[in-house]
Structure formats: structure tokens, C-alpha cells
Amino acid sequence: MYFLGIDLGSSSIKLSVLDAEKGETVCSVTAPDFEMEMIAPQFGWAEQQPEKWWQYVKEGLANLKKKHDFDLKKIEGIGIAYQMHGLVITDENLDPVRPSIIWCDSRAAAIGNDACEKIGLENCQKQILGSPGNFTASKLKWVKVNEPKVFAQAKYMMLPGDYIAAKLSRVAQTTSSGLSEAALWNFSEGKLATGILEQMGLPEEIIPEIVPNFGIQAKVHPEIARELGLNPETKITYRAGDQPNNALSLNVLQPGEIATTAGTSAVVYAVTDKDAYDEQSRVNTFLHVNNSEEKKRNGILGIINGSGILYQWLRKMVSLGNNELVSYDLLNAEAAKAEPGSKDLRFYPFGNGVERIFNNKQANSGTENLNFNIHQPSHLIRSACEGIVFAMNYGFDVIKSMGTSGEIVRAGKGNLFLSPVFREIFCNTTQATLELYNTSGAEGAARGAAYGSGYFKNLDEAFGGLKVLERLEPTKELSERYQEIYEKWKTNIKIEKK
Numbered sequence: 001m002y003f004l005g006i007d008l009g010s011s012s013i014k015l016s017v018l019d020a021e022k023g024e025t026v027c028s029v030t031a032p033d034f035e036m037e038m039i040a041p042q043f044g045w046a047e048q049q050p051e052k053w054w055q056y057v058k059e060g061l062a063n064l065k066k067k068h069d070f071d072l073k074k075i076e077g078i079g080i081a082y083q084m085h086g087l088v089i090t091d092e093n094l095d096p097v098r099p100s101i102i103w104c105d106s107r108a109a110a111i112g113n114d115a116c117e118k119i120g121l122e123n124c125q126k127q128i129l130g131s132p133g134n135f136t137a138s139k140l141k142w143v144k145v146n147e148p149k150v151f152a153q154a155k156y157m158m159l160p161g162d163y164i165a166a167k168l169s170r171v172a173q174t175t176s177s178g179l180s181e182a183a184l185w186n187f188s189e190g191k192l193a194t195g196i197l198e199q200m201g202l203p204e205e206i207i208p209e210i211v212p213n214f215g216i217q218a219k220v221h222p223e224i225a226r227e228l229g230l231n232p233e234t235k236i237t238y239r240a241g242d243q244p245n246n247a248l249s250l251n252v253l254q255p256g257e258i259a260t261t262a263g264t265s266a267v268v269y270a271v272t273d274k275d276a277y278d279e280q281s282r283v284n285t286f287l288h289v290n291n292s293e294e295k296k297r298n299g300i301l302g303i304i305n306g307s308g309i310l311y312q313w314l315r316k317m318v319s320l321g322n323n324e325l326v327s328y329d330l331l332n333a334e335a336a337k338a339e340p341g342s343k344d345l346r347f348y349p350f351g352n353g354v355e356r357i358f359n360n361k362q363a364n365s366g367t368e369n370l371n372f373n374i375h376q377p378s379h380l381i382r383s384a385c386e387g388i389v390f391a392m393n394y395g396f397d398v399i400k401s402m403g404t405s406g407e408i409v410r411a412g413k414g415n416l417f418l419s420p421v422f423r424e425i426f427c428n429t430t431q432a433t434l435e436l437y438n439t440s441g442a443e444g445a446a447r448g449a450a451y452g453s454g455y456f457k458n459l460d461e462a463f464g465g466l467k468v469l470e471r472l473e474p475t476k477e478l479s480e481r482y483q484e485i486y487e488k489w490k491t492n493i494k495i496e497k498k
Helices: 050-068 109-119 121-128 136-146 148-152 160-169 176-181 194-200 222-228 242-249 308-319 328-335 377-401 420-430 441-452 476-491
Strands: 002-008 013-019 024-031 075-082 088-090 156-158 173-175 209-211 214-219 235-241 258-262 266-272 284-287 298-304 346-348 366-368 408-412 433-437 468-472
Touching: 002 050, 002 160, 002 242, 002 441, 013 050, 013 441, 024 050, 024 441, 050 160, 075 160, 075 242, 075 441, 088 160, 109 121, 109 136, 109 194, 121 194, 136 148, 136 194, 156 160, 160 173, 160 214, 160 222, 160 235, 173 176, 176 235, 176 284, 209 214, 214 441, 235 242, 235 441, 242 258, 242 266, 242 298, 242 441, 258 377, 266 377, 298 377, 308 328, 308 377, 328 377, 328 420, 346 377, 346 476, 377 420, 377 476, 420 433, 420 468, 420 476
Parallel strands: 002 075, 075 235, 173 209, 258 408, 408 433
Antiparallel strands: 002 013, 013 024, 088 156, 214 235, 258 266, 266 298, 284 298, 346 366, 433 468
8 A cells, every 4th residue: 555745835845655565665855856945026025826836746656766766656645745834726626826835935914913913912913813914915915905806716725735635635614723824713702814814805705625634635536547557446535734743753742742853944833722821922823633522632833935046146156157056965974074163153034034932023134243264164153053043942942941841853864954063053953852753744734644544543553664763862062062052042143123
């Protein structure tokens, strides 16, 4: 029994096939070969073409067959993980009517803040455990206000993973977990947040059918199955935003368990059994993938927009425009040459729009204390790693203030966690034990699909092949050193005034 996981990121799309009987991934591909473009027509904007996502999903499926000689007709079920908070608006034919406004786009922050003020912060927190902020609902309202002709063509509002599922099945659907990340789920009543829609003047009928995260959601359409080489009986049996899915992939499902990742963005994600929220809306609470009426499971998420994007930018800068960019391994090795603190060079990784941890305000980005006679490339790269971790820890501190212990954090051994320097900084700044696992978002989506199809009777069975590759403990000396560096860094954050 084989199950496909699709992980739709903002840099690339990863596909993995799980042999459910063995509990192991048998093949994986990434498409495209380059990092996907973000379109930024104005400062603070970020868009991508949904049609490109679909093109790269098809390319990835073709490569599974071509490069790994895998028969796609063996796939029983499909799981989809996707970049959160993005807005895809389609017409009745499920064709996008404009580019997707993706997660790191800042244009709608003022709309969300205004809506929260009109509804009342206390009422917002009661309904959606925070404020609408810069999430999907606010982006949809922005389109209605600024692009009325486009909005008039809108039949469905979907999240990025919903769009991929719709392309496979030709059925428009979403999930309650997805609606929670769109600021459109009423936690107190356990239903669509119609009060938010009404306040924003958004039609309820634009929300597609709501299906569970796990279970038979739809079949792949016969014509699409023929085009892609899939079995026409293949079903979509799981979908979730990338951070709840990352937690799933790490078997982070119970209260007190914590997941982290540092890809395009950097995230700390803690599971709770409470409808918890931060009074300043610096972190956000969403429905976790295994939430149920019997057992409440929410995920508290602290996010930093500019982590992998910063590392990607550094890679381009040190490559001097060469067609063949230097490797991330080389960046990691260079960072290891510098000592903790990077000779007092500080990097603030906030150059990718407004930040939720600062209540949807823009913070300063770039370097501080740069000295041309002292600092080498190794200091610049290490200071960037330190800045990313410090920003993550800033959000982690908020999460811990909400009752999470933070003693053990799980991560997949990928992206920035491939760097020994980054792992050292993370472990000693957070003062948490870091466990690294042999998994990925695409594999997690495949495991979710296997459970959603009924192959695994429970989620415990789904993680039989999950293994700890490495466990890192903070040390007294380094923890004290990083706490000192972190406090200096934190004191010098400059946030725009509104």
C-alpha cells in the first residue's frame, strides 16, 4: 500500500511516496529544480501563481515515474500539506482569478487590525483566539475593496492546499483547521466564524464545503487520473497547513509537545488542549490536525517571516550573481568558523513584511555594529543564524508564557536544521533539548494520507518508522553565553510606530 504526500511550500514543492507496510519513504522528488519566484509588485507584497504550483505538482509526479521508476497507479491515497494563510480565489470553473496573495504578504494587516477594533479585541479573542491580522480573511477583504472587478468573478475562497486538491478532484473544499488559519473559525461555537465574515462584508457562500483533515475527502477526477497516470480510484484523504503538518510528521500531537522548523519561515509550534491565546496577539492558535469534539487539540504558533528567505538572500549575495550559486553546505561551514556572538555583529531577520510577534508591525532588518576591519563573511553568516534563532526564541518566550514548558523540541533534520551551528544556537538559546528526526513535511503528509484512508487504525501506528537521528542538550557555558547575546540583541529591536 503506497501513499503520496505533497508538500506545497513557497520555495518548492516536495513529493514523497510512503510504503505504509514498511513505514518508510521509498522515493521523493522536489520541483522545480530552482527556488520558486515570489512576485512583489509593491513593498510588503508577496504573490505566486497557483497555476505554477499545479504545473510543478505535475512535474513532480512525472519525475517520480521517470527518475524512480515508480508506478503511480499504486498510490492509494494522497495527503496535501501547504503554505498557510495564502489566499486563492477561483471562479466557478476552479480557475484562479488573480495570483495568490501568500502568507508573507503584508498589505492586509491594516484591514485586519481595523476589523478587530470594530469587533472588539475581547470578542475577537473569544471567537478566533486572536485578531484577523494579516490572515486570509483580511486578504480577501483587501481584494473586495481594491479589486472589485476581480472580486465579482470570485466563486470560491481557498487556501493553497485546497486549490491543489481541487485541481486533482475538481471539487472545491476546505477544512476547519484551514479556516482557523484564515481567521474564520469560531472556537467558542465550533463552526465557521460568520461574525467575522459579516463584519468584513464577505459572503458566506464563498467558503467551499468543509471536510475533515483526515478521511476520504474526494476522488481524483477520472480525466486528471488519466492525464497524470494515477489510478482513477485514488482518493484525497488528508490535508493540512504546513506547520500543523510538520507537527504531525514529528508525531507532535499531544498537549505540551513542541515542533519547530526553519525553512522559508521559522516556526515554533506547541500543542495544547486549551483555547489559549496571547492577549497581545503576538502568536496565534489554530485547530490542530487531530482536534476532535472529544479531545480538544490546538496548535500555538509563533512565526518569523524571514529565516530561510534570509539564508537564501545571503546565498545569492555571496555568489556574486553567478549562475551556479554556492551551496548551503558551504554557508554552514563558513558560519562554523566564527565564534558565538559573531564579534558583536547582530543581524535582525525582519526583512520580509510585518511580523506577527510584533503585533503585525514592521521591525528593523539588517545588521548592527558592522565593522569593515573586523567582520569576515563567517561573522555575517553566523550572525544571520543567530538572528533567526533569537527571533524564534522571542516568539517561543511568548508561547512559554501561555503555559508550555518548552523542555523538549522536535524538528526534522532538514533546511536550516542541517547546520550544526544553527542547531547549537537553537539548543542553547532556547535551553531546550532538541530532537532531530528522519522525516519531512511530504512524508508527514503521506503518513496522514495513510491514516486518513483507514490503513492505519490510529495515529500511533502511522509513526512506526519515525526515528530520532540526533539528540542535543544545551550546555551550561554556551547557554549562559547565548542568553547574554540574546538579551543584547532583543534590547536593540526597533519596531515601527503606528
